[in-house]
Amino acid sequence: MVGFLSRRLISAILLAFVVTSVTFVLIFSNGPSIARAVLGQNATPEQVGKKATELGLDQPALGQFWEWLMTLITGGGVGRSFYTNEPVVSMMSSRVPVTLSIVVSAVILTAVLSAVVGVVAAVRGGWVDRGLQFFAILGVAIPNFVVAIVLILVFAIGLKMFPATGYVPVTTSVNKWLLSLALPVTAVVIGAIGGTAQQFRGTVSDVLKQDFVRTLRARGIPARTVIARHVLRNAAGPGLISLGLQTIGLFGAVVIIEQVFAIPGIGNLTVSSSLSGDIPVVMGCVLFTVGVVVVVNLLTDLATAWLNPKVRNS
Template identity: 40%
Template sequence: MAILRLVVRRLLSSLPLLFIVSAFTFVLVSLVPGDPARTIVGQHATEEQYENVRAQLGLDESLPVQYWNWLEGVVRGDLGASLFSGEPVTAMLNNRLPVSLSLIIAATVVSGIAGVALGVLSARRGGALVRTVDVLALLGLAVPAFWLALVLIAFFAVQFRWLPVTGYVPLGEDPVEWARSLVLPVVSMSLSAVAIIAKQTRDSVLDTMTKDFIRVMEANGFRDRSILYRHILRNAALPVVTVLGVVMVSLLAGTVFVETVFAMPGLGGVTQQATVQHDIPVIQGAVLYITVVVVVVNLLVDLAYGRLDPRVRA
């Protein structure tokens, strides 16, 4: 029941956040130079044709009225339609959401496993591994994901032809090709995340290893493996979970560049295109989807806290 109350409380508290983000996004988009109606009718259309298109798209209304009309549609489960293609925004984003989620979840899993393993090894053995983690952290923060993606494409896709250059294969269509299509994007997204998680894991494990209860267990003859997995990692996990949540949100932002480089039909690509075209319904819907993903990630972090630390549950 405590977990259920936590979930309900977090979801209810996220509603004002969704409203604020959507309103703020609507205002910012309206301030960006560009006129969808003029783009649709072209520069040589008459003023009457231009005004008719503005009226059809609802752009002749004031900004508060436009936002209120969009908000009413959201309450009914309707995010509107694209100003250019006429395709329903909900269907458009639902078709692209699995691509972005596949990238984010796969990159998070790879980053978490590799980062924690590297951090634990460097904390236990020290020496060259500590310097390796520090160098990897610097490289991960310095190397842009899109540049690394281009390098990976040049070597593993173009030169060696081991992996596909671009595109995305749905999981239900061919699981093997789905995994192959994710390898290069996930690796390019994960470098900086692995470095950050490894460094945080190493610091947390080293700090936990100096605690008095760990020294008492070592003095009483507890096995090193039992101490590491049952006590050190459990107590060191809280800051690592926090960093993992932040990394997952940052990976969501990184999908815009990675999806563009690899020509993957995800939320990042459609958001970028809608921004260039000033397609307000698509931008609003994409931002709403991304905000919901962030809320879910934060909720999962809270639940992980409660699982790892009984004091948090209390």
């Protein structure tokens, strides 16, 4: 297990390095326009050039990335905003809990509902199975923002059950926090649950056809016990992989959902800083996203290796 974990950690470090370096170079290539955006359109060419020099935008991108990376490794943080001069860590500290609230809630609901729906569809078949397939195709075909707008029109504006926009911290009010998360999380889950449930359904169906399942049933063991103790354990590996991929994909959905619901999370900050060319803030957001992806992949690999020892040697 130690060797397996070491290989995964090395892969994670390489992934973080590649993603951050490519992102930095792509954004940094727009140096002069970033300096003008910081100063405003009325700035003179001399002022723009001076500002570009001050921010280091006139230096080679790779050299600047190396300097940024060394500062990060030595504990110097990810820099300050070009526009407000505020530390990026401070800007993100109030937004990370918001995004994690949506993502973690969506992942938990997706995992539970996908497992239940997938198992029921595999065992019962018939209209339940056909309904799942239809729902999976529908969830993939309809964009998240369309689902979000429909939810707002029906449940926020029409029925007035939930707030249409905004976010309430859990420290302010637990009830209001749950209400502010209800529609955004639902919009994310609707797009994710179909594909994951399909994966669970497929793997459970395959396991149910195995000889050991027929043997257990022939011994008179109740079907529920067979499914709970044996089928689910053998089918959990592919389901976990699918769930891990969905978790990573959720961040793309959350970026859009935060814009629709005017939620001050990392997705909202990423969009605004990317449009303005605020390199330190963009890099902070990218680093956070890469960190989450690495952690999710690592946890998925460890869970899969625990369920299936053969994976450890792959």
